[in-house]
Amino acid sequence: MKLLDTPAPDPWHFARPELAEGYLQAFGLKLSSARGLFARRRMGKTEFLRRDLLPAALEHGYLVAYTNLWDNRSSPDVALIAALSDALAPQGVKAVLTKLGKPVRKIKASAKVAGAEGSLEAELGAADADRAGALREVLRQLDRQKKPLLLVIDEAQVLARAEHADFAHALRAALDIRKERIKVIFAGSSETTLREMFARASEPFYNWAALEPFPLLGDEFVAFTIKLMNSMARHRLTLAQGRLAFEELHRTPEFFKRFVERYMLYQPQGDAAALAHTKASVFSDDHFLRQWSELNRADQAVMTMLARGETDLHGTASLGKLAAATGKSATKNTAAHALRRLQAQNFVTRLGMGDYRIEDEAFAEWVRRRKETS
Ligand SMILES: Nc1ncnc2c1ncn2[C@@H]1O[C@H](COP(=O)(O)OP(=O)(O)O)[C@@H](O)[C@H]1O
Numbered sequence: 001m002k003l004l005d006t007p008a009p010d011p012w013h014f015a016r017p018e019l020a021e022g023y024l025q026a027f028g029l030k031l032s033s034a035r036g037l038f039a040r041r042r043m044g045k046t047e048f049l050r051r052d053l054l055p056a057a058l059e060h061g062y063l064v065a066y067t068n069l070w071d072n073r074s075s076p077d078v079a080l081i082a083a084l085s086d087a088l089a090p091q092g093v094k095a096v097l098t099k100l101g102k103p104v105r106k107i108k109a110s111a112k113v114a115g116a117e118g119s120l121e122a123e124l125g126a127a128d129a130d131r132a133g134a135l136r137e138v139l140r141q142l143d144r145q146k147k148p149l150l151l152v153i154d155e156a157q158v159l160a161r162a163e164h165a166d167f168a169h170a171l172r173a174a175l176d177i178r179k180e181r182i183k184v185i186f187a188g189s190s191e192t193t194l195r196e197m198f199a200r201a202s203e204p205f206y207n208w209a210a211l212e213p214f215p216l217l218g219d220e221f222v223a224f225t226i227k228l229m230n231s232m233a234r235h236r237l238t239l240a241q242g243r244l245a246f247e248e249l250h251r252t253p254e255f256f257k258r259f260v261e262r263y264m265l266y267q268p269q270g271d272a273a274a275l276a277h278t279k280a281s282v283f284s285d286d287h288f289l290r291q292w293s294e295l296n297r298a299d300q301a302v303m304t305m306l307a308r309g310e311t312d313l314h315g316t317a318s319l320g321k322l323a324a325a326t327g328k329s330a331t332k333n334t335a336a337h338a339l340r341r342l343q344a345q346n347f348v349t350r351l352g353m354g355d356y357r358i359e360d361e362a363f364a365e366w367v368r369r370r371k372e373t374s
């Protein structure tokens with residue numbers, strides 16, 4: 001069976017079959033029926049889930065459903081129901097449409113599901129659509145399948161938003177009674193929010209999945225990419241040059257790929273120039289300036305300290321800086337409130353007691369550079 005929107009093959013994809021097998025094996029052994037994975041943005045979660053894990057799950061005889069809730073922030077319910085019915089395509093889509101009172105022949109009787117898929121989301125998006133009914137129907141269809149289902153919910157922290165609480169509760173209840181047959185991976189970029197989702201007794205997914213860091217790409221990925229690049233380049237790079245660039249780009253796969261692309265296009269300028277160009281472009285977005293200017297002075301001061309690795313935010317020196325930045329006296333509460341606001345907006349994540357970090361390393365670098373130049 002074909003995955004509906006399988007990404008086109010990419011020679012630059014560094015495959016991680018063992019990692020995929022590891023997750024599937026744990027599900028197979030019934031050690032768990034749900035896992036939560038977190039890593040910062042641009043670290044390779046989505047690429048792994050779509051290009052490694054889902055194809056491996058298909059090979060293991062799973063039905064697979066994938067949805068990225070970040071792209072569907074306002075209606076995660078529609079996105080999830082659509083993903084689940086895609087897993088059952090074409091019958092799933094038909095069944096859900098029938099349930100909604102829109103028999104499929106009105107849409108398109110052919111099995112060309114790609115065409116009907118947009119229609120399903122449009123039908124579900126209608127103000128009067130019976131989404132709860134649609135969810136029940138698609139689950140009923142899934143219950144009839146022989147194959148188990150792997151459901152991958154990317155950027156799952158969206159479900160933690162208060163406005164989605166009803167749907168999150170309904171989903172949890174539905175998944176709860178199907179643990180044997182439906183395995184779930186929650187992935188997300190906001191560790192703080194994911195933690196709250198699974199650790200707070202009042203949250204729908206309380207205690208539901210073990211949360212663990214997503215294993216990051218490292219030396220093997222760099223070696224793979226440099227080797228492939230060298231097979232096409234006139235001026236080859238050494239592994240050491242590749243590693244240096246990877247480090248300088250804060251071990252961020254997305255930025256490293258941009259470096260490689262830049263180097264390939266401007267080889268005579270050399271790797272140092274390509275690295276400088278990449279750093280300048282990834283760490284100097286207008287986007288960051290906009291985000292920055294929306295923060296108040298106390299929040300900016302806290303971000304600056306965190307970006308510089310100053311961790312004792314409640315100490316005298318830090319409070320002095322906070323006071324200087326805001327022009328008012330600062331107490332431990334000033335710092336605590338700033339940290340709470342920054343966490344709520346996903347700028348900052350709490351790693352442990354008193355241990356905070358800026359979520360997006362590119363933003364952190366931008367903040368550091370800003371200080372150097374001002
Ligand atoms: N396994 C991989 N092989 C090659 N490039 C990768 C890999 N994982 C990530 N990348 C690069 O990093 C970029 C960001 O990865 P992505 O999966 O979107 O990150 P995340 O979902 O964690 O934000 C990709 O577009 C790709 O360029």
Ligand SMILES: [Mg+2]
Pocket residue numbers: 042045046047154
């Ligand atoms: Mg992603």
